[in-house]
Amino acid sequence: MTKVSFTVNGQAVALSLDTRTTLLDALREHLQLTGSKKGCDHGQCGACTVMVNGRRINSCLSLAVMHEGNEVTTIEGLGSPESMHPMQDAFVRHDGYQCGYCTPGQICSSVAILEEIKAGIPSHVSADLNAQPRVTPEEIRERMSGNICRCGAYSNIVDAITEVAGRQA
Amino acid sequence: MKPFTYERAGSPAEAAAAAARVQGARFIAGGTNLLDLMKLQIETPTHLIDVNGLALDSIEATQEGGLRIGALVRNTDLAADARVRRDYALLSRALLAGASGQLRNKATTAGNLMQRTRCPYFYDTNQPCNKRQPGSGCAAIGGFSRPLAVVGSSEACIATNPGDMAVAMRALGAVVETVKPDGTTRSIPIAEFHRLPGDTPHVETALERGELITAVTLPPPVGGTHIYRKVRDRASYAFALVSVAAIVQRDGTGRVALGGVAPKPWRVEAAEAELPRGARAATAAILDGARPTHENAFKIPLVERTLGAVLAQARG
Numbered sequence: 001m002t003k004v005s006f007t008v009n010g011q012a013v014a015l016s017l018d019t020r021t022t023l024l025d026a027l028r029e030h031l032q033l034t035g036s037k038k039g040c041d042h043g044q045c046g047a048c049t050v051m052v053n054g055r056r057i058n059s060c061l062s063l064a065v066m067h068e069g070n071e072v073t074t075i076e077g078l079g080s081p082e083s084m085h086p087m088q089d090a091f092v093r094h095d096g097y098q099c100g101y102c103t104p105g106q107i108c109s110s111v112a113i114l115e116e117i118k119a120g121i122p123s124h125v126s127a128d129l130n131a132q133p134r135v136t137p138e139e140i141r142e143r144m145s146g147n148i149c150r151c152g153a154y155s156n157i158v159d160a161i162t163e164v165a166g167r168q169a
Numbered sequence: 170m171k172p173f174t175y176e177r178a179g180s181p182a183e184a185a186a187a188a189a190r191v192q193g194a195r196f197i198a199g200g201t202n203l204l205d206l207m208k209l210q211i212e213t214p215t216h217l218i219d220v221n222g223l224a225l226d227s228i229e230a231t232q233e234g235g236l237r238i239g240a241l242v243r244n245t246d247l248a249a250d251a252r253v254r255r256d257y258a259l260l261s262r263a264l265l266a267g268a269s270g271q272l273r274n275k276a277t278t279a280g281n282l283m284q285r286t287r288c289p290y291f292y293d294t295n296q297p298c299n300k301r302q303p304g305s306g307c308a309a310i311g312g313f314s315r316p317l318a319v320v321g322s323s324e325a326c327i328a329t330n331p332g333d334m335a336v337a338m339r340a341l342g343a344v345v346e347t348v349k350p351d352g353t354t355r356s357i358p359i360a361e362f363h364r365l366p367g368d369t370p371h372v373e374t375a376l377e378r379g380e381l382i383t384a385v386t387l388p389p390p391v392g393g394t395h396i397y398r399k400v401r402d403r404a405s406y407a408f409a410l411v412s413v414a415a416i417v418q419r420d421g422t423g424r425v426a427l428g429g430v431a432p433k434p435w436r437v438e439a440a441e442a443e444l445p446r447g448a449r450a451a452t453a454a455i456l457d458g459a460r461p462t463h464e465n466a467f468k469i470p471l472v473e474r475t476l477g478a479v480l481a482q483a484r485g
């Protein structure tokens with residue numbers, strides 16, 4: 001067993017874990033934060049997306065013991081049913097899901113891509129690498145391609161993100 | 170996953186020494202390739218050396234006018250670096266064409282160079298595979314070989330190197346810097362970094378046991394129009410069937426490296442003299458000696474057409 005401490009949604013946690021435990025399993029099985037989902041467990045679907053030190057990652061492809069001192073934010077840290085994050089609210093109003101399994105990962109990614117665009121990080125579809133990227137449906141689709149939705153809620157997800165981006169601008 | 174012990178390395182030389190000392194030790198950086206393979210027990214390290222704490226995460230100008238990219242610079246940060254976007258757009262483009270936003274946030278320069286093949290039989294532990302289990306045979310030869318190599322392959326293995334970043338680095342003439350377990354350092358030109366399979370497909374790079382990548386150096390910018398064109402089964406988040414990394418100058422001369430067709434980023438410098446004569450002549454020279462299977466013979470005309478499109482785009 002190896003000790004590790006980090007913060008999750010602002011709360012300090014200290015765990016003693018088998019080194020094989022992924023960050024996703026630590027969150028779900030040890031901290032009972034079951035919002036983050038396990039879809040593929042191989043970095044292919046994005047259901048496990050969380051923010052670490054402000055950047056989105058696939059928590060299934062990261063060992064918990066490698067997060068000493070990090071700040072982890074999960075869907076539970078973005079908002080609650082009583083006090084939703086604007087992105088959660090937009091997903092509800094735009095029907096950005098059907099079964100909801102991919103949704104926590106989609107929402108974490110959605111929040112992150114708007115930050116990434118704001119920070120000027122280009123994407124595969126940015127025509128000019130040196131210009132400030134814009135929030136277009138094409139940019140949203142490309143940046144969200146690491147989040148798969150089996151129910152095919154994609155177009156409503158793009159609408160939800162577009163609305164939140166418009167409100168922020 | 171098989172059980173393993175874990176340590177955080179204190180310095181590059183210590184990491185290399187530890188990797189040589191402990192049988193079955195491996196470095197772990199972003200973990201996005203290694204952990205994937207560990208879950209499938211294709212990789213079974215007994216000890217992981219976490220290199221993330223080593224201060225190898227900056228991009229610095231070199232005295233020669235190039236850039237020195239630390240081994241731990243994340244793919245997102247490398248693609249977004251203002252100097253890379255301006256002077257080495259090919260590299261930004263290749264990185265942005267790979268994986269997903271989440272993965273690029275974790276994936277490192279060194280880990281990306283070291284990523285292993287996506288041959289479906291390498292991933293299936295029920296199948297013979299000379300790369301995974303030397304001497305067991307190759308299920309891909311005569312099997313589902315559509316995604317696999319058309320050139321540079323051998324009787325033992327027809328896998329491709331699946332990466333995008335390394336293809337751009339090959340065209341740019343990058344150099345891989347390392348430290349060995351005895352503390353000595355060396356520089357390996359990217360052309361010599363990845364190995365052809367021959368009869369030892371499990372030996373994939375020039376690295377010796379325990380040798381740690383510390384940086385990748387880019388020579389001074391060469392100008393020209395930089396284009397990375399990736400052809401894949403989906404518009405995003407898929408490995409290349411074929412990719413073309415090109416730097417084309419105004420007079421029609423240039424450099425080309427290919428991804429998705431060979432066990433390593435494929436560049437034939439002598440063939441580049443054909444570029445001003447067009448895609449057909451250049452492709453014939455670059456893929457000279459190609460031995461495709463009936464399932465992946467389509468990659469040869471696909472390279473020609475993709476290169477044609479790239480050259481047309483470069484002419485503007």
Ligand SMILES: Cc1cc2nc3c(=O)[nH]c(=O)nc-3n(C[C@H](O)[C@H](O)[C@H](O)COP(=O)(O)OP(=O)(O)OC[C@H]3O[C@@H](n4cnc5c(N)ncnc54)[C@H](O)[C@@H]3O)c2cc1C
Nearest residue numbers: 198199200201202203267268276277280281283332333382
């Ligand atoms: C779903 C999915 C899609 C993907 N799509 C693409 C794609 O389209 N294009 C593409 O190019 N890639 C793609 N990738 C692969 C991705 O780019 C690699 O997983 C990533 O670059 C590996 O970097 P890492 O830092 O996470 O490496 P790790 O997983 O940490 O390490 C990989 C290997 O490198 C070794 N290593 C790490 N650091 C060093 C060092 N400093 N010195 C020596 N050895 C070292 C490790 O021991 C290990 O063997 C995809 C991956 C996934 C999971």
Ligand code: SF4
Nearest residue numbers: 288298299307326327
């Ligand atoms: S092509 Fe190479 S990696 Fe694929 S099964 Fe054959 S030996 Fe293994």
Ligand code: FES
Nearest residue numbers: 039040041046060
């Ligand atoms: S569960 Fe992590 S990407 Fe699918």
Ligand code: FES
Nearest residue numbers: 098100149150151
């Ligand atoms: S809402 Fe069902 S998988 Fe996306």
